[in-house]
Amino acid sequence: MATLEARGLTVTAGRGENVPKVLRELSFTVERGQVLGLVGESGAGKSMIGRVIGRSLPTGFRVASGSLLFEGQDLVGLPADRLTGLLGDRIAFIPQEPLTALNPVLTIGAQFGEHLERIGVPRGERRARAAAALKDVRLRDPDALLDLYPFQLSGGMCQRVLIAMAFASEPALIVADEPTTALDVSTQATVVQIIRRMQRDHGTALLFITHDLRLASRVCDDLLVLYAGDVVERGPAADVSAAPRHPYTRALQAANPPLAGTDRRLVTLPDQMPGISRFTALHGCRFAPRCPVADPTCATAVPPLEPVGTRHVVRCVGECLAKAAEATVAAPALVRGDARGETVLTVEGVSKHYPGKRDWLGRRGPGADAVKGADVTVAAGEFVGVVGESGSGKSTLAKLVMGLEEPTSGRIAIDGKPVIANDPASREIRLGALQMVFQDPQSALNPRRPVERLVTQSLEAPHHATTEAERLARARSLMLETGLSPDLLDRYPSQLSGGQKQRVNIARALCVTPRLLVADEIVSGLDVSVQAQILNLLLDLRAARGIGLLFISHDLAVVRYLCDRVMVMKNGDVVEAGPTEEVFSNPRHPYTRALMAAVPPEDPTVPWPPEVVES
Amino acid sequence: MSRIALQLLFRRVLLAIPILLCVSALVFVILRLLPADPVAMSLPPGATAEDLAKLRQAFGLDRSIPEQYLIWLGKLLTGDFGGSIYFRRPVLDLVSKALPATIELVFLGLVLGVALGVAGGLAMFAWRGRAGEQVLDLGTSGLMAIPEFLWAILLILVFGVALPILPFIGRLSPGLSLPPPVTGFLLLDSAITLRLDVLGSALRHMVLPATALAIGLAPLVMRVLRSSLMEVIQEDYITQARLRGIPEHTILVRHALKNAALPTISLIGVQGGFMFGGTVLVEMIFAFPGMGNLMVDAVRNHDLPVIQVVGLVYCVLVLAINAVVDVVYLMANPKLRTA
Numbered sequence: 001m002a003t004l005e006a007r008g009l010t011v012t013a014g015r016g017e018n019v020p021k022v023l024r025e026l027s028f029t030v031e032r033g034q035v036l037g038l039v040g041e042s043g044a045g046k047s048m049i050g051r052v053i054g055r056s057l058p059t060g061f062r063v064a065s066g067s068l069l070f071e072g073q074d075l076v077g078l079p080a081d082r083l084t085g086l087l088g089d090r091i092a093f094i095p096q097e098p099l100t101a102l103n104p105v106l107t108i109g110a111q112f113g114e115h116l117e118r119i120g121v122p123r124g125e126r127r128a129r130a131a132a133a134l135k136d137v138r139l140r141d142p143d144a145l146l147d148l149y150p151f152q153l154s155g156g157m158c159q160r161v162l163i164a165m166a167f168a169s170e171p172a173l174i175v176a177d178e179p180t181t182a183l184d185v186s187t188q189a190t191v192v193q194i195i196r197r198m199q200r201d202h203g204t205a206l207l208f209i210t211h212d213l214r215l216a217s218r219v220c221d222d223l224l225v226l227y228a229g230d231v232v233e234r235g236p237a238a239d240v241s242a243a244p245r246h247p248y249t250r251a252l253q254a255a256n257p258p259l260a261g262t263d264r265r266l267v268t269l270p271d272q273m274p275g276i277s278r279f280t281a282l283h284g285c286r287f288a289p290r291c292p293v294a295d296p297t298c299a300t301a302v303p304p305l306e307p308v309g310t311r312h313v314v315r316c317v318g319e320c321l322a323k324a325a326e327a328t329v330a331a332p333a334l335v336r337g338d339a340r341g342e343t344v345l346t347v348e349g350v351s352k353h354y355p356g357k358r359d360w361l362g363r364r365g366p367g368a369d370a371v372k373g374a375d376v377t378v379a380a381g382e383f384v385g386v387v388g389e390s391g392s393g394k395s396t397l398a399k400l401v402m403g404l405e406e407p408t409s410g411r412i413a414i415d416g417k418p419v420i421a422n423d424p425a426s427r428e429i430r431l432g433a434l435q436m437v438f439q440d441p442q443s444a445l446n447p448r449r450p451v452e453r454l455v456t457q458s459l460e461a462p463h464h465a466t467t468e469a470e471r472l473a474r475a476r477s478l479m480l481e482t483g484l485s486p487d488l489l490d491r492y493p494s495q496l497s498g499g500q501k502q503r504v505n506i507a508r509a510l511c512v513t514p515r516l517l518v519a520d521e522i523v524s525g526l527d528v529s530v531q532a533q534i535l536n537l538l539l540d541l542r543a544a545r546g547i548g549l550l551f552i553s554h555d556l557a558v559v560r561y562l563c564d565r566v567m568v569m570k571n572g573d574v575v576e577a578g579p580t581e582e583v584f585s586n587p588r589h590p591y592t593r594a595l596m597a598a599v600p601p602e603d604p605t606v607p608w609p610p611e612v613v614e615s
Numbered sequence: 616m617s618r619i620a621l622q623l624l625f626r627r628v629l630l631a632i633p634i635l636l637c638v639s640a641l642v643f644v645i646l647r648l649l650p651a652d653p654v655a656m657s658l659p660p661g662a663t664a665e666d667l668a669k670l671r672q673a674f675g676l677d678r679s680i681p682e683q684y685l686i687w688l689g690k691l692l693t694g695d696f697g698g699s700i701y702f703r704r705p706v707l708d709l710v711s712k713a714l715p716a717t718i719e720l721v722f723l724g725l726v727l728g729v730a731l732g733v734a735g736g737l738a739m740f741a742w743r744g745r746a747g748e749q750v751l752d753l754g755t756s757g758l759m760a761i762p763e764f765l766w767a768i769l770l771i772l773v774f775g776v777a778l779p780i781l782p783f784i785g786r787l788s789p790g791l792s793l794p795p796p797v798t799g800f801l802l803l804d805s806a807i808t809l810r811l812d813v814l815g816s817a818l819r820h821m822v823l824p825a826t827a828l829a830i831g832l833a834p835l836v837m838r839v840l841r842s843s844l845m846e847v848i849q850e851d852y853i854t855q856a857r858l859r860g861i862p863e864h865t866i867l868v869r870h871a872l873k874n875a876a877l878p879t880i881s882l883i884g885v886q887g888g889f890m891f892g893g894t895v896l897v898e899m900i901f902a903f904p905g906m907g908n909l910m911v912d913a914v915r916n917h918d919l920p921v922i923q924v925v926g927l928v929y930c931v932l933v934l935a936i937n938a939v940v941d942v943v944y945l946m947a948n949p950k951l952r953t954a
Contacts, residue, residue, distance in 0.1 A: 054854075054857070054858045056854060056857065056858070084860045084862075085860065086860070087857075087858055087859060087860035088858065088859030088860035088861070089860060092858075092859070093855065093858045093859075095851065095855055097851055100850065100851040100852065101851045101852055101855045102852055102855075103852040103856075103870050103873075103874070104852075104874070104949070104950065105873045105874055105947070105948065105949055106869070106870075106873070107949075114861065114865075114869070115859055115861075118859060118860055118861055149949045149950070149953060151949075151950055152953065162855075165859075
């Protein structure tokens with residue numbers, strides 16, 4: 001008997017006749033000790049399965065037909081108390097955001113103890129059991145850890161605690177929904193390895209939900225690719241990743257910049273995944289409007305899942321299958337602009353020290369060095385990447401460059417003119433050359449202003465004195481330049497998709513024609529296919545405008561794709577810097593090597609993840 | 616109590632010193648600027664101007680205001696609170712009789728208000744989206760729309776007059792002898808000396824005034840707690856607890872309430888200070904012999920030495936309740952406690 005089996009599972013949103021199906025006829029099986037990966041971008045419906053199991057579907061969503069069998073019993077019709085009896089005991093979850101998944105006012109010990117109480121461990125044994133479980137996920141000093149609160153731990157440590165809790169009852173099934181998305185690269189590798197080892201040791205069936213195809217192919221035995229509620233491809237992980245057959249799976253793979261090999265321009269799909277409200281208007285294959293093959297028969301009827309190999313099925317018709325390869329293989333080589341212009345930004349030996357908090361007697365704590373003596377120059381037309389994990393000081397560097405923070409020492413110059421923070425003259429110099437694009441477009445865009453006002457916000461400065469007509473014309477040209485439809489001009493941010501918001505965010509920075517953009521993690525919140533679109537947009541802007549870029553990111557592959565030079569930061573220190581190709585093909589510093597090793601490699605023969613490091 | 620809580624308390628006490636100095640100076644100067652002459656009023660009708668001048672000199676009222684203030688402050692610091700002009704008794708005597716009564720009343724009012732508020736907030740949360748919530752919502756709006764002194768009168772009319780089940784005048788039934796003072800607090804003293812008749816009578820006398828005070832607090836606690844619960848219940852850790860099969864009531868008490876309590880505690884701190892102000896009217900209505908009645912009598916008779924001290928005592932009470940609530944907040948929030 002399979003541990004988990006879905007049979008034609010269909011989830012609808014809303015009531016009535018023509019309701020959108022957010023999951024359509026989903027079928028799969030997960031056997032004991034097996035890992036099934038559910039892969040898809042946001043809106044694909046991959047989190048719905050976990051919600052069906054936990055019976056936590058959003059209001060209005062319901063299972064319309066089909067069944068979800070756990071060890072033979074249908075979870076869909078199971079009485080609530082019997083389901084609650086299974087949850088936490090036979091079925092466990094590993095969440096996406098480890099830091100918010102633990103109660104901030106209870107100690108780790110109290111929460112672990114509660115879970116052990118739930119699964120019937122006697123009071124006297126709980127503490128020892130919890131400590132042993134934490135030791136099992138390679139957490140140091142578990143006894144002391146039990147008395148700490150979640151906010152005193154790092155995200156990676158919290159996730160290990162949650163993994164230990166999930167495995168505590170020896171469950172038959174674990175559902176892990178994006179368990180590493182909120183973590184740093186090196187932590188991700190560690191956490192993946194721990195989950196895999198525990199899963200293998202305990203013979204647990206694992207449902208691994210992720211947006212990352214490359215990661216999934218490393219972790220899972222089988223893969224299931226979802227697009228807009230449909231299974232588009234399903235098969236053994238090795239087969240799917242080595243030879244994806246569906247045009248969407250191919251596109252997903254092609255949108256992910258590689259960490260090695262020759263540079264090709266990323267192939268992007270037009271537009272984005274349709275929202276739920278558009279599902280009912282799509283009568284055939286929901287991918288058809290974006291499909292590079294675009295067989296007209298697909299758009300009229302939903303193609304069936306066709307077998308293409310051993311246990312490997314694809315939702316495609318003949319024409320599509322044959323041409324899918326051609327559509328994505330023809331990616332042109334990446335043209336890197338070598339038109340390095342005049343130096344715009346010079347940063348020399350800049351440091352930032354944050355003094356410690358004063359205690360009640362006014363004595364200062366030790367404080368922290370966020371940036372220690374960083375040197376960087378960026379010229380017009382040059383893309384410079386800053387890579388590091390959280391706490392490496394890369395965002396502080398961006399703030400120092402923009403004058404949002406005052407450096408403790410060192411010198412920053414724009415066009416050779418020295419600038420300081422909080423100074424009107426420096427502000428003028430900065431505004432003439434620099435613009436910043438913020439990480440989270442959601443909070444960076446004022447929700448009460450329409451797109452037209454947002455993108456031309458800079459023109460509101462008194463010295464611009466533009467007329468309304470000029471402003472509208474500028475807005476239109478910016479929209480064109482950033483690949484946005486002019487129809488969106490009077491929309492509000494809440495009416496835009498994530499990718500559109502980030503384009504508006506970039507368009508706004510371009511308004512006063514800066515020569516250098518400072519971009520802090522601007523693609524980290526986006527889906528891979530949208531990320532690829534934004535990356536290509538930045539490259540196009542360089543070709544058209546000769547713009548320079550200081551690009552801050554935790555993602556090595558993205559930096560490699562985009563940047564001419566790169567600097568690697570760790571705990572405020574620049575540990576390595578140089579031309580991108582040189583640094584990535586021959587990393588000198590052990591930290592750079594560790595970072596690169598933490599990224600799942602393209603080559604399936606290279607073993608990954610690397611050995612667990614204790615923390 | 617942890618070291619960090621003691622530090623906070625110590626900081627609060629240090630901070631209270633300048634605040635109390637400012638308040639005392641303010642009260643003193645304003646009272647001196649009033650066009651009232653308490654000394655002249657306390658003299659018999661046949662007194663001469665010479666008598667008046669003598670008396671003024673005896674009270675030190677012929678000196679400049681700053682001088683008078685410093686003399687008063689100096690005496691205050693040595694424990695001399697002065698004498699009442701109207702009651703012709705030491706101010707310390709009057710305050711030490713009235714203060715325990717008011718503290719007991721506010722304490723009961725707070726306990727009642729918080730208990731009703733928390734119960735109502737939980738009920739509103741449990742009945743969210745149903746008729747019960749709307750009824751409670753409407754009820755709290757009514758409670759808040761009517762000021763507490765009007766509630767006091769309504770309570771008297773209903774429970775004291777229409778169905779006379781509760782007393783509404785004074786602190787004890789007539790004919791009861793007071794227990795020997797141990798702490799000065801009537802409830803405590805009668806409990807310690809096992810005078811249950813006094814304890815019962817005192818409690819019955821406090822039901823209506825304490826309820827009138829609680830009505831000012833309960834609806835606010837209710838609403839803040841309800842909305843914090845609604846927010847907290849959306850949190851990831853609540854979902855995760857459900858996914859671990861933890862029963863719903865355990866989730867509510869152990870996970871949701873502990874987090875939702877934080878904003879409620881801050882609110883109680885603010886409102887608790889206001890409650891002392893509310894005692895003035897409520898004590899007057901119920902003829903309750905506390906600080907409020909003392910204050911009213913003193914103001915009515917231009918009894919400056921009493922007004923000054925009572926004003927200062929109110930200030931100390933508000934600062935104390937804020938400090939206590941801050942410490943409670945700190946203890947309830949590990950993020951602050953371990954910072």
